[in-house]
Amino acid sequence: MKRTSPAALLICLLTVVFTAQAQEQPATQECVEKNYLLAAGAEVVTRICGEHQTVTAYIPANVSALSVQDIRKKGTAKEAYSAIANKNTILIASGGFFGFRSDGAEKPIGLIRSNGKRLVKLMEWDHGGILVSDRKGNVKIIPAQNRNQAGAWSEAVQSKPIIVYKGAVDIRKNPRDAEFNRVAVGYTLEGEMLVVGVFHSFSQASTLYDFAQTFKEIADSRRLKIHRAIALDGGAGAQIHIPSKGLLFGDSGRSYFPNAIRIDRLAEK
Amino acid sequence: MFGMSKQLTKKLTIYVSALASCGSALAWCIAHAESIKNAVSMFQSPDAEVRIDADSKSLNVGDTQDLVIKIYPTAQHKLPPGTVTVTSSSSSLKVIPTANAVVGEISGSGLLKEFKVRAVSFTDAPIQVSASYRTGDLERNSTPITFSITPKLPTLKPHFERTDTKRVILAGEWEMVLGANSGVLKLVQSESKLTGSFDFPQYKWKSGKISGSKDGNTFRMDFLIPSKSAVERLWVVGDYVIEKESGSIQMRGCAYYLRNAPDQRKETGAQGLDCSPAVKFSTWKTLRAEKFMATASFDFGSDY
Numbered sequence: 001m002k003r004t005s006p007a008a009l010l011i012c013l014l015t016v017v018f019t020a021q022a023q024e025q026p027a028t029q030e031c032v033e034k035n036y037l038l039a040a041g042a043e044v045v046t047r048i049c050g051e052h053q054t055v056t057a058y059i060p061a062n063v064s065a066l067s068v069q070d071i072r073k074k075g076t077a078k079e080a081y082s083a084i085a086n087k088n089t090i091l092i093a094s095g096g097f098f099g100f101r102s103d104g105a106e107k108p109i110g111l112i113r114s115n116g117k118r119l120v121k122l123m124e125w126d127h128g129g130i131l132v133s134d135r136k137g138n139v140k141i142i143p144a145q146n147r148n149q150a151g152a153w154s155e156a157v158q159s160k161p162i163i164v165y166k167g168a169v170d171i172r173k174n175p176r177d178a179e180f181n182r183v184a185v186g187y188t189l190e191g192e193m194l195v196v197g198v199f200h201s202f203s204q205a206s207t208l209y210d211f212a213q214t215f216k217e218i219a220d221s222r223r224l225k226i227h228r229a230i231a232l233d234g235g236a237g238a239q240i241h242i243p244s245k246g247l248l249f250g251d252s253g254r255s256y257f258p259n260a261i262r263i264d265r266l267a268e269k
Numbered sequence: 270m271f272g273m274s275k276q277l278t279k280k281l282t283i284y285v286s287a288l289a290s291c292g293s294a295l296a297w298c299i300a301h302a303e304s305i306k307n308a309v310s311m312f313q314s315p316d317a318e319v320r321i322d323a324d325s326k327s328l329n330v331g332d333t334q335d336l337v338i339k340i341y342p343t344a345q346h347k348l349p350p351g352t353v354t355v356t357s358s359s360s361s362l363k364v365i366p367t368a369n370a371v372v373g374e375i376s377g378s379g380l381l382k383e384f385k386v387r388a389v390s391f392t393d394a395p396i397q398v399s400a401s402y403r404t405g406d407l408e409r410n411s412t413p414i415t416f417s418i419t420p421k422l423p424t425l426k427p428h429f430e431r432t433d434t435k436r437v438i439l440a441g442e443w444e445m446v447l448g449a450n451s452g453v454l455k456l457v458q459s460e461s462k463l464t465g466s467f468d469f470p471q472y473k474w475k476s477g478k479i480s481g482s483k484d485g486n487t488f489r490m491d492f493l494i495p496s497k498s499a500v501e502r503l504w505v506v507g508d509y510v511i512e513k514e515s516g517s518i519q520m521r522g523c524a525y526y527l528r529n530a531p532d533q534r535k536e537t538g539a540q541g542l543d544c545s546p547a548v549k550f551s552t553w554k555t556l557r558a559e560k561f562m563a564t565a566s567f568d569f570g571s572d573y
Binding site: 076106204 | 434506513518550
C-alpha cells in the first residue's frame with residue numbers, strides 16, 4: 001500500500017477549503033464597457049456594471065464650442081434635450097440648479113448667460129464657481145471669489161461645488177453628502193474637456209466626494225491634467241445625452257430642466 | 270278654689286278656639302298654596318340666573334370648544350322670550366357661529382348649546398367668556414369662565430425651506446393612493462434623505478418603513494417590504510407639484526414592484542411616467558406597476 005505524505009494531505013485539504021470559500025463569494029459583477037467615436041475626435045466611453053453606469057466624454061482642444069441653453073421646461077430629459085440638439089451637437093449635459101418661486105413654480109437659480117445675455121442673476125454663493133465659454137472653443141471655470149469676471153463671457157452657468165482645483169480633488173468628506181446621479185465638466189489648460197457622469201438605476205450613483213475621486217481617477221487614467229472641474233446639477237437633473245449615437249444617460253422620469261450645456265463641433269472642424 | 274278653676278276653663282276655651290281658627294286658616298293656606306304663590310308673584314318682577322360652562326378651558330390655536338349656557342328663572346315667573354349674548358374678552362377667542370341668539374319662554378330652565386368658541390390666535394393672557402340674558406328690562410350676566418390658549422402644536426407640513434434656493438421640504442403626513450388602495454404616508458426629511466412609514470389598511474403589505482430621497486421636484490422612495498427587502502422592493506418614483514390655489518402639494522408617479530433578477534440587463538421606460546411593467550430596471554424584474562399619488566397640505570409660509 002502506497003503511503004500518502006502529510007504534505008500532500010495538507011495540500012489536498014487546503015485545496016478543498018479554498019475551493020469551498022471561492023464558491024461562497026459572490027461572483028464579480030460583470031461590467032460592460034463600450035467606446036464610441038464622435039465628431040471632431042471626441043469620444044465617449046460607457047461602463048455599465050449592474051445598476052451603475054459611468055459615462056466619460058473626452059473632447060479635444062479647439063474643436064468644439066460650449067454653449068448654455070435656456071430650457072425652463074418640465075418633462076423628461078429626452079423631451080427637453082432633443083429640442084436643443086442639432087447636427088453638430090457632440091454632447092448635452094446638465095446645467096445649473098433650480099429652486100421655487102413663492103407660488104410653487106420652479107425657477108432657475110444661479111447666473112445664467114446665454115448668447116451674450118444674462119438670463120438669470122448671479123447668486124452670492126461663497127463656494128462653487130461659474131463655467132464660462134466664448135462659444136469659440138475657450139472654456140474656463142471661474143471660482144466663486146472671482147465671480148464678477150463671468151460677465152465678460154457670452155456663456156455662463158453658475159454651479160457648485162468645484163470638485164477638482166489645480167489638478168487635485170478639492171472636496172472633503174461630508175456626512176450630509178448623499179448618493180445621487182452626478183455630472184461634472186472639467187478642462188485642461190491646453191483646452192481639452194472632460195465630462196464625466198455617474199448614474200444608477202435607482203438614482204443612487206455616488207456621493208460628491210466619491211464622484212470627485214472617480215473624476216480624478218478617470219482624468220489620470222487618460223493622462224489629462226485637469227485644471228478645474230465643476231459639478232453640474234445632480235440627481236434627476238444629472239444627464240448626459242449623445243444625440244449622434246442615440247445615447248441617453250440619467251434619470252428617465254419627469255423633472256424640471258432649467259437649462260443645459262451643449263457642446264457642438266465647431267463649424268470649421 | 271272654684272273661682273280659679275272657672276278662670277282656667279275660660280282661658281283654655283279661648284286658646285282652643287284660637288288654635289282651631291288658626292288651624293283651619295293654616296289648612297286653607299296649605300290647600301291653596303299654589304294660588305297664594307301665584308298671587309304673591311303677581312307683585313314680583315321676573316328674575317333669572319345665567320350660568321356658562323365648557324368641558325375644556327385650555328385650547329390650542331385652531332381648536333373649537335362647545336359652550337353650555339343654562340338660564341334659570343329665580344322668581345316664580347316664567348321667563349318671557351329674550352336674547353342671549355356671549356362675549357369674549359379677546360379677539361383671540363372667537364364666539365361662533367354667532368354671538369347672539371333668541372330664546373323662547375323659559376319655564377323650568379333653559380339649556381343653550383348652540384354657542385362655541387374657537388381659538389383663532391395665540392395669546393398668553395387669560396380670556397374671559399360670559400353669557401348675558403336679556404328680556405324686557407331684565408339683564409343678567411353669568412359669572413365669566415376663563416379660557417387659556419396655548420400655541421398651536423407644530424404639526425409639520427411640507428413647506429419651503431427658508432434659503433435662497435427655496436427648496437421644498439416634503440416632511441409631513443400625506444394621504445396616498447397606490448393603484449386602488451388608499452393609505453397614509455408619513456415622511457421625515459433630513460437634507461435630501463427621506464425616511465418614514467407607510468400604512469395601507471387594504472394592501473398586500475399593510476405597513477412598513479420607507480427610505481428614499483428628494484431632489485429638485487422629484488422623489489424616489491423604497492417602500493421596504495418586510496422580510497423581503499433584499500430580493501423584492503416596491504420602488505415608488507415620480508415628481509411633485511405645488512398647487513397654489515388649493516394650498517396643497519401633490520406627488521404623482523408610479524410604484525414598481527420589483528424582484529431581484531441579476532440577468533436582467535435592460536433599462537427602459539420613463540420611471541414615474543409609464544406605470545406599466547414595460548419600465549425595466551437593470552438587475553431587477555418588474556413584476557407589476559401601479560399609479561401612485563399622494564397629497565398633503567402645503568405650508569407656503571408667512572412671506573407668501
